[in-house]
Amino acid sequence: xxxxxxxxxxxxxxxxxxxxxxxxxxxxxxxxxxxxxxxxxxxxxxxxxxxxxxxxxxxxxxxxxxxxxxxxxxxxxxxxxxxxxxxxxxxxxxxxxxxxxxxxxxxxxxxxxxxxxxxxxxxxxxxxxxxxxxxxxxxxxxxxxxxxxxxxxxxxxxxxxxxxxxxxxxxxxxxxxxxxxxxxxxxxxxxxxxxxxxxxxxxxxxxxxxxxxxxxxxxxxxxxxxxxxxxxxxxxxxxxxxxxxxxxxxxxxxxxxxxxxxxxxxxxxxxxxxxxxxxxxxxxxxxxxxxxxxxxxxxxxxxxxxxxxxxxxxxxxxxxxxxxxxxxxxxxxxxxxxxxxxxxxxxxxxxxxxxxxxxxxxxxxxxxxxxxxxxxxxxxxxxxxxxxxxxxxxxxxxxxxx
Numbered sequence: 001x002x003x004x005x006x007x008x009x010x011x012x013x014x015x016x017x018x019x020x021x022x023x024x025x026x027x028x029x030x031x032x033x034x035x036x037x038x039x040x041x042x043x044x045x046x047x048x049x050x051x052x053x054x055x056x057x058x059x060x061x062x063x064x065x066x067x068x069x070x071x072x073x074x075x076x077x078x079x080x081x082x083x084x085x086x087x088x089x090x091x092x093x094x095x096x097x098x099x100x101x102x103x104x105x106x107x108x109x110x111x112x113x114x115x116x117x118x119x120x121x122x123x124x125x126x127x128x129x130x131x132x133x134x135x136x137x138x139x140x141x142x143x144x145x146x147x148x149x150x151x152x153x154x155x156x157x158x159x160x161x162x163x164x165x166x167x168x169x170x171x172x173x174x175x176x177x178x179x180x181x182x183x184x185x186x187x188x189x190x191x192x193x194x195x196x197x198x199x200x201x202x203x204x205x206x207x208x209x210x211x212x213x214x215x216x217x218x219x220x221x222x223x224x225x226x227x228x229x230x231x232x233x234x235x236x237x238x239x240x241x242x243x244x245x246x247x248x249x250x251x252x253x254x255x256x257x258x259x260x261x262x263x264x265x266x267x268x269x270x271x272x273x274x275x276x277x278x279x280x281x282x283x284x285x286x287x288x289x290x291x292x293x294x295x296x297x298x299x300x301x302x303x304x305x306x307x308x309x310x311x312x313x314x315x316x317x318x319x320x321x322x323x324x325x326x327x328x329x330x331x332x333x334x335x336x337x338x339x340x341x342x343x344x345x346x347x348x349x350x351x352x353x354x355x356x357x358x359x360x361x362x363x364x365x366x367x368x369x370x371x372x373x374x375x376x377x378x379x380x381x382x383x384x385x386x387x388x389x390x391x392x393x394x395x396x397x398x399x400x401x402x
Contacts, residue, residue, distance in 0.1 A: 001280050001306050002104055004277075005107055005261060005263060005277065006261060006264050006267055006274035007260070007275045007277075007373060008261065008262060008267050008270075008274055009042045009259070009260040010259045010366070011034045011037045012258070012370065013033050013034055013202070013205060013255045013256050014203075014218060014219060014221070014255065015220040015221065015222060015254065015255035015357060015358030016217070016254040016255060016358070017251060017253065017254075017358070018123050018124055018251055018252040018253065020124070020254070021207055022122070022207070023254065025122065027125065028062070028070070028073045028077045030254065031054070031070070031074035031119075031120035031256045032074050032078035033203065033205070033256060034118060034256050034257055034258035035080070035258045036078040037203050038116065038118075038258040038259065044260065044272070046075075046078075046080035046081050047081050047083075048266075048270065049080060049084055049114050049115065049260075050085075050111075050112035050115060051084070051087070051103065052071050052074075052086040052116045052117075053071070053089065053098075053102045053103050053115060053116070053117045054070060054071030054074060054075075054089070054117075054118060055089060055090070055091070055099050055120070055363060055365065056070040056071065056090055056095065056362055057095060057121060058148075058362075060127055060129070061122045069088060070088045071086035072088075090362070091390065091394055091396075093319065093362070093364055093365070094365055094389070094390045094395060095361070096119035096257055096363050096364060097281075097369065097386070097388055097398055098283060099117035099119060100261065100281065100366060100369065100398065101398070103117045103261060104261070104281055107263055113263040114263070114266050115261060116258055116260055117366060118256065118258035118259055118366045119362040119363040119365070120256035120362065120363050121253070121360035121361050123149065123253060123360070124254050126148060126149055128146065128148075129146050130143055130144070130146070131146065149252060151239055157288055158289065160291060160321070161244045162239055162240065164241075164291060164324050164325065165242060165243050165324070167289075167291070167292045167293065167324070168243050168292065168328060169242065171327075171328050171331055174243065175242060177327060178243050178244070178323040178324055178327065179247065179248055181323035181327055182227070182232060182247055182320075182323045183232060184352075185320060185323070185353055185354075185356040185357075186224055186355065188349065188352040189223050189356035189357060190352075192352060193223070197374070198219075200374040200377075201370045202218065202220075204216060204218035205218075220356070220357045221253075221358065222355075222356060222357060222358035223356045232248065244324065248322060248324070249355070250354035250355050250359035251359065252359075253358035255363050257363040257366035257370070259366050259369060259370060264277075275374075275402070276373040276402045277400065278398065278400055279306045279401050280398070281397065281398045281399075282301035282302040282305060283394070283395070284301055284396075285393060285394045285395070286393045286395075288392040291321070291325070291389050291390075292327075292328035292389070293328060293393075294329075294387075294389035294390075294393050294395030295318045295319070295387035296329035296330075296333045296387075298387050298396055299387045300333065301397065302385065302387075306399050308399065310333065310334075313347070313384065313399070314347065314376065314382035315347055315372055315375055315385075316384070316387075317349055317353055317368045317385075317386045318330070318353070318387050318388075319354050319365075319368060319387070319389070320349065320354040320355045321389055323355060326353070330348060350375070351371060351375065361390060364388060365386075368386035368387075368398070369400065372385075373400055373402060376401075376402035377402055381401075381402045383401050384399070384400050384401075384402075386398050386400075
């Protein structure tokens with residue numbers, strides 16, 4: 001359990017659809033947007049930041065593919081001093097939450113008092129690749145290109161959708177349940193956006209166009225207002241799955257997130273009002289084919305560290321890596337007790353999650369934290385729990401208090 005580590009600012013870009021409005025953003029420019037804004041909102045200068053921890057899942061989208069030091073290039077683009085140390089870390093979808101976690105560890109160790117944690121992803125700029133030309137002595141014939149986004153996952157393992165489909169079937173979760181959860185995500189997001197809930201966390205973007213007026217983006221492009229169960233039911237399973245479809249899975253999205261957090265004594269020194277206290281954070285890993293269970297185990301570990309129970313938690317977000325993930329995890333967290341499952345799901349993903357919001361994977365973990373934090377403020381305080389899986393069944397969880 002942490003003590004006196006507080007969040008003082010948190011912001012993200014809108015999340016763009018694959019090849020959507022953010023497709024032409026340079027990777028470092030994209031990440032620099034919230035990194036700069038998170039300081040600007042509370043009028044903190046960059047020289048107050050001791051370290052930056054930054055989630056980076058794929059440097060092939062960077063102009064410098066080899067050792068791009070993405071965190072450093074992003075912080076320099078954001079105007080932080082060149083003396084600022086940084087870490088680029090890759091835990092796939094877990095990365096941005098782990099970025100905050102590592103900063104907290106450094107504060108507990110007494111090494112730093114102020115950090116930025118977050119991450120950025122640009123699926124739209126993912127290049128096609130050609131392997132082996134350097135040493136095969138290619139002279140004549142067709143070149144075979146590889147799309148890293150096809151059957152997204154890991155070459156020596158099943159696609160993550162296939163493992164998720166298998167685990168969901170084992171828990172007795174039907175295709176219909178997954179579609180209903182996906183529909184719920186879009187519905188909850190639509191209600192939240194209409195009532196202005198995302199204005200606290202989202203920085204609107206004015207995106208210049210080669211021709212015509214700039215595009216003003218203040219909504220997550222993955223959201224589909226016209227989603228219906230009938231439309232979802234018509235979609236085929238992906239990669240041979242029975243339950244997992246493109247409709248009950250998140251998109252390939254572009255976006256960036258940033259959280260400014262520090263010791264409470266530093267916030268007092270700077271005259272800043274804490275937005276939330278970080279109570280506990282956990283990181284776990286399980287068998288690589290059991291990904292949907294990861295958020296449950298990470299959540300239970302974080303609750304145990306904090307000396308809390310699910311009854312103490314007012315709101316939960318379990319990232320919708322697929323609809324099956326929160327469905328499996330809520331079953332596991334409640335020992336499949338029907339009443340407890342229903343109660344937990346009622347307070348889970350109340351503003352939607354990745355299916356509707358989008359999932360720029362190495363940015364998402366920080367989005368969960370800020371969305372829950374601002375929701376607690378709107379509801380007058382309490383505890384919230386966020387959990388996210390990724391990277392061959394690693395998972396992180398975070399408990400905050402407002």
